[in-house]
Amino acid sequence: MSLFEVERFIFKLKSSEEMQFALGKSDESVFEDFEIDGEERRELLKGDIKSLYKKGVHPLLLRPYSRLSGLSPSEYNNRLKALKGTHKLSSERQYSRTGE
């Protein structure tokens, strides 16, 4: 699974009406230029935001993706409610300490 490719897909989807149309018709050709495996393809076609969230898709990409998948904001929030506290983003340095 490539989180980068899934996120890149959503980033491109946001500005491509052609990709949005293809996704809406569940046309798998929408994944042609992306290294996205079968499981992720299914999740993206189904609008499975819970699975995508658990896999670490950035919330600023997941939310617009959900809108393009036809999910209302309230339904989006409801689906993620049970995942509170499971995946909090951090700005702490991963490899060095600030100021080193």
Added chain:
Amino acid sequence: MGELVFAAAMSHAPGIAAFPEAASEVERAGFFDATEELRNGLDAAKPDVVIFLAPDHFSNFFTDNMPAFCIGTNEVYEGPVEEWLRMPRSKIPGASAFAGELLEVTMDKGFDPSFSRGLKLDHSVMVPMQLLRPEYDIPILWIMTNCQSPPLPTVRRCYEFGQALRAVVAKRKERVAVIGTGGLSHAPGAAEAGMIDADFDREFLALLDSDSPTAILDIPPGRVDSAGFGTWEIRLWAMVLGAANGQRAHTLSYAPVTAWETGCAVSQFDLAYRGA
């Protein structure tokens, strides 16, 4: 010699434009009365250029190429990119000459910013712009600061960038307004969206309004994280503080607006205090 004639910072939650009616009447009145005050102040200041210090939200940049700072050298900006923002798509003139000089000066000062002639405006600029200068007639410059995809520039580094910006203001001839946008506590799109850390927000604003506003530069990153990843946008407030030479601010409005999923604040920096 150029002059900094106006400095402010405010929240840019998309709900402000897309669904203002979802907030309560009291919340709306508090926020929009404050932005009206900023609008009047900006108009009275008569700037030649308005500089927006604002983040991107994966509208322009992705992790295949993510700058810490990107200076918009657009001759014309267009936005918003979000069709659901309930704002007509508009064109705004760009302050490309100012941007060019800012780019060169900050490079020589060791910041190594990237630049783009084609930045597309998202809600981070358009929400404040529509409230503060809906005429869209004054040239703008967008300095994009990465606040969404770690590693991020430190809050202190953003303050230093603001100081470098101030040096360019003084070097040129324009009357300049600087508006930071973002925050305060929020976690948009996360499972925690809607959880607002009003304690953090109030402490942050109290520091900014005090005689030692640069204390915000020492807030531990972990404390900012705990308020929600959207709180990383306090970097833009630190940038305004730097441009204002560390002058304190004055909070015009604050409320944790659940409907907009954001601790919404509006502040103006006191450029006359201790002589900016």
